[in-house]
Amino acid sequence: MTGGGAADTVISTFHQLARQFPDRPAVLWGTTPISYASLVETSTRLSRALLEDGVHAGDRVALILDNSPDFVISYLAILGAGAVAVPLNPRAPVAAHARVFEDCRPVAAFFQSSDPEAALSIGSSAPDFKIAYSANWPGTTRTATVTTWRTGERIASVGAAGDLDLPAAESLALIVYTSGTTGNPKGVMLSHANMRHISDAGRELCQLGPTDRIGAVVPLFHLYGLRDIDLALSTGAAIVIPRHMNFPARMLSELRDANVTGISSVPSSLAILIERYHRELSECLSDLRYLAIGTAPMPSRGLAALRDALPRTRLITTYGLTEASRVCWHDVTDPMTPADPRIVGRPYSAVRLSLVDEVAGIGRVAVGSGMVMLGYWANEAATRAIITADAMVLTPDCGRFAPDGTLHLLGRIDDVINCGGEKVSPVEIEEVIARHPMVAAVTVLRIPDPDGVLGEVAQAIVVRKEGVSLSSQEVLQHAATMLEPYKVPRSVEFVREIPLSVLGKPRRAAMKGS
Amino acid sequence: MDRNTIEQELTTHLSAVAAGRGKSGPIDADRPFFETGILDSLSLLDFVAFVEKRYEIDISGRDIVPENFGSLRSVTDYVLGRLQRPVQQP
Numbered sequence: 001m002t003g004g005g006a007a008d009t010v011i012s013t014f015h016q017l018a019r020q021f022p023d024r025p026a027v028l029w030g031t032t033p034i035s036y037a038s039l040v041e042t043s044t045r046l047s048r049a050l051l052e053d054g055v056h057a058g059d060r061v062a063l064i065l066d067n068s069p070d071f072v073i074s075y076l077a078i079l080g081a082g083a084v085a086v087p088l089n090p091r092a093p094v095a096a097h098a099r100v101f102e103d104c105r106p107v108a109a110f111f112q113s114s115d116p117e118a119a120l121s122i123g124s125s126a127p128d129f130k131i132a133y134s135a136n137w138p139g140t141t142r143t144a145t146v147t148t149w150r151t152g153e154r155i156a157s158v159g160a161a162g163d164l165d166l167p168a169a170e171s172l173a174l175i176v177y178t179s180g181t182t183g184n185p186k187g188v189m190l191s192h193a194n195m196r197h198i199s200d201a202g203r204e205l206c207q208l209g210p211t212d213r214i215g216a217v218v219p220l221f222h223l224y225g226l227r228d229i230d231l232a233l234s235t236g237a238a239i240v241i242p243r244h245m246n247f248p249a250r251m252l253s254e255l256r257d258a259n260v261t262g263i264s265s266v267p268s269s270l271a272i273l274i275e276r277y278h279r280e281l282s283e284c285l286s287d288l289r290y291l292a293i294g295t296a297p298m299p300s301r302g303l304a305a306l307r308d309a310l311p312r313t314r315l316i317t318t319y320g321l322t323e324a325s326r327v328c329w330h331d332v333t334d335p336m337t338p339a340d341p342r343i344v345g346r347p348y349s350a351v352r353l354s355l356v357d358e359v360a361g362i363g364r365v366a367v368g369s370g371m372v373m374l375g376y377w378a379n380e381a382a383t384r385a386i387i388t389a390d391a392m393v394l395t396p397d398c399g400r401f402a403p404d405g406t407l408h409l410l411g412r413i414d415d416v417i418n419c420g421g422e423k424v425s426p427v428e429i430e431e432v433i434a435r436h437p438m439v440a441a442v443t444v445l446r447i448p449d450p451d452g453v454l455g456e457v458a459q460a461i462v463v464r465k466e467g468v469s470l471s472s473q474e475v476l477q478h479a480a481t482m483l484e485p486y487k488v489p490r491s492v493e494f495v496r497e498i499p500l501s502v503l504g505k506p507r508r509a510a511m512k513g514s
Numbered sequence: 515m516d517r518n519t520i521e522q523e524l525t526t527h528l529s530a531v532a533a534g535r536g537k538s539g540p541i542d543a544d545r546p547f548f549e550t551g552i553l554d555s556l557s558l559l560d561f562v563a564f565v566e567k568r569y570e571i572d573i574s575g576r577d578i579v580p581e582n583f584g585s586l587r588s589v590t591d592y593v594l595g596r597l598q599r600p601v602q603q604p
Contacts, residue, residue: 091551091554093536244579244580245555246548246553246554246555246558247558247578247579247580247583248555248575248578249575249576249578249579250579250580268556269555272555272556272559276559276575276578277575278575279575280575280576420556453556454556473530473533473534476534477533477534477536479536480534480535480536480537481536482536485535485554485557488534488535488536
């Protein structure tokens, strides 16, 4: 289904499928369908609006939306206009958005926020920012530098959709921000060709066809969720977006009512379903064809519980990273054998793996494929540090190959915390906490989640300044004003000095004023 | 236990949760938690666990729906209903 044509991209395939099969559902919002014809018409009008409003090919446009048809329409509109989508978490504090805006300088953005003031404050971090859209604003306003549009009104005001000059495969499609070992999140640049390879690999893995309905149960602003939009719309399938993501019992019945056939989820969400909604899970998803589980290792106990709840469903664990997307997959076939979460399986057919600096069969895992990113946005040094001369990405994982060819992981070479699939940099948290006026020194450690849901969580070890009082609540509140909720440490422990035994490496303490 | 007491207790608890998420100010009884960012899908379960423990009730997954846990007012109503008329757990 990756039809020919000069520009063989997800967006061009989507436009082609919409001409061929206009009446097929492309999106189901709960159970309300939006056809391919309607989606292409609306998103093309919005592309036209972006171009009329002064967005040029290659310009960055931030996408700060919750899961909804608006997300899909805006995403397609950005790509259709030849611009670059920068998806961001709408729940993140202004300071976190501002850091990204300073880095990639968007000219426009789609906001979830019903508060234009907050949006303009974020926009002011980017010097060329001029257009803000939201479905939730009262109307259209204009300041000296920024115009704010109500998205629906703007779409309606476009004369005719017409044909778009769709972007070439090698052009930049997406920048996805991810935490690395350093403090500042880095922008992973993905081309339209990358996105097509990611969809092709997903289609092969899940044996996806036009009758499939993919349930979007993770945030679409993550590449892990976003790529399911691409996967559905380049296959002629539908993406099902539940209206009640936060209420799993309701979400599960929506997925059932929409006849969902496949889902990609994450261990932390599945742990909640198993724990609290076991009965609803097996009642609503008994006909599910596949359940892919990625972004973090799933404990074998959880896999066994899923196998028990969904005996007819193909369970697949996947391994990847934002910089190279899909790397390995593993079919969970035998419920009786406790699966070792370190077994990440075999590579996708389009992926080649090697072990760098290999000693006794163990080395750092390197990945090559058409899914490997172009590089980090405006960060040549970081790009050179991770992409090898033969265009492979160095992962942070060490591993070895088992005799059957499957990859086994043995540990990370960095301190990044995998908090429910979100990669959290201890350095970033340390830098934020160190800015608190009462904090003399801080180090952030990885500890097992006491609730057993997120896998790992962050703990802050803090030294107070001489003679001041400072509570853990105050430290956490300070962190929450600058960091996304999942990056805020689970707990704070106060010490007189940071013991060298926990430092491990010199970077482990953000000492103030030094 | 009367309505005011329950609402007061829930407000105190949620204010502390909200503060830990960098949100301050009064809690609007009718605004959805997820709109204001006081709770997310994970902290919702912590909140449900708090309600279970504090009011000594078991809450099934089926009951964790927007009508019962969408806003301060809906939770207050739900807890009051459960305390007045204990529901048989299946």
